Amino acid sequence: MSKKHKKAGVQKIEYSSIKILTGSDLSSRRLAMMKIESKNPGPVIWLTGCIHGDEVGGIAVIQEIFKKIRKSPLKQGAIYAFPLMNPIGFETSSRSLSLSKEDLNRSFPGSKNGSLAERIADKIFTKIMETKPNLVLDLHNDWIKSVPYALIDPYPGLKYREVYEITKKFSKETGFLVINEQETDDDADELKKTLSGSLIRNNIPALTFELSESYIINEQFVDDGIKSIWNILSMLEMVEPETVKFTHPSLGSFEGKILKYSHLPTSSTSGIARFLIKPGTVVKKGQPLARVYNVFGRHEETIVATADGVLLGNSDSAVALPGTPLMAFGLL
Numbered sequence: 081m082s083k084k085h086k087k088a089g090v091q092k093i094e095y096s097s098i099k100i101l102t103g104s105d106l107s108s109r110r111l112a113m114m115k116i117e118s119k120n121p122g123p124v125i126w127l128t129g130c131i132h133g134d135e136v137g138g139i140a141v142i143q144e145i146f147k148k149i150r151k152s153p154l155k156q157g158a159i160y161a162f163p164l165m166n167p168i169g170f171e172t173s174s175r176s177l178s179l180s181k182e183d184l185n186r187s188f189p190g191s192k193n194g195s196l197a198e199r200i201a202d203k204i205f206t207k208i209m210e211t212k213p214n215l216v217l218d219l220h221n222d223w224i225k226s227v228p229y230a231l232i233d234p235y236p237g238l239k240y241r242e243v244y245e246i247t248k249k250f251s252k253e254t255g256f257l258v259i260n261e262q263e264t265d266d267d268a269d270e271l272k273k274t275l276s277g278s279l280i281r282n283n284i285p286a287l288t289f290e291l292s293e294s295y296i297i298n299e300q301f302v303d304d305g306i307k308s309i310w311n312i313l314s315m316l317e318m319v320e321p322e323t324v325k326f327t328h329p330s331l332g333s334f335e336g337k338i339l340k341y342s343h344l345p346t347s348s349t350s351g352i353a354r355f356l357i358k359p360g361t362v363v364k365k366g367q368p369l370a371r372v373y374n375v376f377g378r379h380e381e382t383i384v385a386t387a388d389g390v391l392l393g394n395s396d397s398a399v400a401l402p403g404t405p406l407m408a409f410g411l412l
């Protein structure tokens with residue numbers, strides 16, 4: 081550590097809030113914001129959490145990253161955070177904004193005069209854009225039985241190729257499996273309205289982290305999230321790197337690869353699903369993944385892998401319905 085950095089000493093965390101809504105009881109609803117900054121100019125990074133109210137893990141990851149930086153100060157640049165973007169959904173453990181049933185992460189870049197979700201999205205988006213960030217990491221959670229992974233938005237088109245390539249470069253530093261979301265015809269417009277998708281369309285590199293289990297703070301995945309973010313901050317020379325760079329055990333032979341997201345195959349029958357393999361397992365085309373039984377225990381169907389890849393997660397529910405996702409994969 082240079083003399084200059086030592087002088088910087090403990091960096092203070094700035095806490096502030098942005099007004100988003102007045103409740104029916106005239107209560108003022110706010111978005112909490114955090115910031116920590118080095119005296120030395122450098123990269124600007126945003127960490128955002130709980131845009132889906134039931135995906136609470138990111139809040140703890142953000143809190144812990146700030147605590148860690150107070151002990152091991154930033155060498156350059158600044159980190160901003162919105163730890164809890166959907167406080168309304170959080171209080172009812174619901175994904176959407178419980179007041180309007182809207183998905184905040186399908187409401188970007190938002191609008192000053194739009195719906196409730198669009199107005200909140202506008203406040204978030206405007207604030208983030210003001211700071212001209214080099215990278216935004218949006219922290220989510222997934223099924224209970226899933227492995228953590230870094231998710232890249234669907235290809236945004238030639239116009240945004242450069243920012244997309246930078247995003248991909250960051251993704252390979254996460255130490256997680258890297259999954260590229262695929263656009264289908266019916267969700268193409270919706271996926272453009274995610275926080276990360278809207279940022280990329282404004283030339284800001286943005287990655288989504290899926291840090292496994294929703295609803296509760298799972299300390300293991302909080303720890304994985306902190307280590308992964310530390311990899312990126314180290315790569316940007318904003319913090320002292322750990323002696324050993326973090327790699328999640330599920331990465332294995334997929335290091336340096338970008339896999340395609342898929343939730344296929346789905347079941348073609350209705351019944352009770354019994355999963356045969358654990359998330360993080362490497363799968364081969366044709367390998368049995370789950371069996372579906374009817375209510376009397378008759379074996380109706382065995383679901384097999386459509387391609388080589390890795391199992392990301394098994395659904396939170398044993399209910400098999402035709403066409404409903406039961407598993408998620410990263411495919412080669």
Ligand SMILES: [Zn+2]
Pocket residue numbers: 132135220221
């Ligand atoms: Zn989410």
